[in-house]
Amino acid sequence: MRRASPDSGALRTFAATALPSVVVSHFGSAYRNPDATPSLVYSGRMCRNIRTLHNFDPPASESEVEAAALQYVRKISGFTKPSRANEEAFNAAVQAVTAASLDLLGRLTTSAAPKNREVEAAKARARSAQRYAA
Numbered sequence: 001m002r003r004a005s006p007d008s009g010a011l012r013t014f015a016a017t018a019l020p021s022v023v024v025s026h027f028g029s030a031y032r033n034p035d036a037t038p039s040l041v042y043s044g045r046m047c048r049n050i051r052t053l054h055n056f057d058p059p060a061s062e063s064e065v066e067a068a069a070l071q072y073v074r075k076i077s078g079f080t081k082p083s084r085a086n087e088e089a090f091n092a093a094v095q096a097v098t099a100a101s102l103d104l105l106g107r108l109t110t111s112a113a114p115k116n117r118e119v120e121a122a123k124a125r126a127r128s129a130q131r132y133a134a
Helices: 008-018 062-077 084-107 117-131
Strands: 020-024 031-034
Touching: 062 084
Parallel strands: none
Antiparallel strands: 020 031
């Protein structure tokens, strides 16, 4: 017996209007539209687990940059923990992203005053409370 699928018609309608870079198949699965222009594919929003590290007082430590690199590599690879066969490539990618990120953070300049970590954390908690309020 065939399982009832979710209302894929509503999902397709939502995807067509709100997410032009996403196509929803007749089976309810979503995939990236290869014909979408890059400006439509990337909405400018980052993954919630990857945080801005530039322009903080005190500056981001190397361990914070490495943690962000690990999150990035996990996100793009789809692995939380790679298999033994992929472990070397995964670790090399984390090291490469860490090095590139440290280089980038070292070269960036701004005229804005450094952000206070506690103030930014309080703002994030307030946004989270509002988002998850019942």
